[in-house]
Amino acid sequence: MNERRSLRLKGYDYAQEGLYFITICCQGQAHLFGKIENQKMILNDAGLMIKKCYGKLEQKYPDKKCREMVIMSNHFHCILENIFIDNNTVAASLRGRLEQCNPERNDVNRHNRNDTNRDYFPNHNYGKTNQKYKVRDAVGWFKTMTTNAYKRGVKQFDWKRFDKRLE
Numbered sequence: 001m002n003e004r005r006s007l008r009l010k011g012y013d014y015a016q017e018g019l020y021f022i023t024i025c026c027q028g029q030a031h032l033f034g035k036i037e038n039q040k041m042i043l044n045d046a047g048l049m050i051k052k053c054y055g056k057l058e059q060k061y062p063d064k065k066c067r068e069m070v071i072m073s074n075h076f077h078c079i080l081e082n083i084f085i086d087n088n089t090v091a092a093s094l095r096g097r098l099e100q101c102n103p104e105r106n107d108v109n110r111h112n113r114n115d116t117n118r119d120y121f122p123n124h125n126y127g128k129t130n131q132k133y134k135v136r137d138a139v140g141w142f143k144t145m146t147t148n149a150y151k152r153g154v155k156q157f158d159w160k161r162f163d164k165r166l167e
Helices: 045-060 135-157
Strands: 018-025 034-037 040-043 064-071 075-082
Touching (some): 040 045, 045 064, 045 075, 075 135
Antiparallel strands (some): 034 040
């Protein structure tokens, strides 16, 4: 097995403001998020879950802005922006609960791959924050939440299994 090497710059403060290009690959390059047909990416339910979860990062980390993203069958690219929140700024309303993040489907939308009303994060109750988080904090949270949501999809809806870790 090849040793992974870090692509991070030693000594760089990843809590700094700026744009960060992030790529997350499925372990073993497993094709779990959809397929390419006629040169177009067609997301499956797992791919739609990844898309939905990316947008939820801003609710958990108010000092992050989710910019462009691309989901491919076996990996995910995004541009995540670190922004400055001063001590007098209250982050967007974080008192409300995030909608349920279960890959649940009813008979009406079971085969509707364009259903964007599904939500994939368990309920969380976040308080106000002005804390600055590092990019790795947000990426780690995203990977944990999407892996857990994918595991629920495997158990409930027979999504393709993965070996040990999703990413």
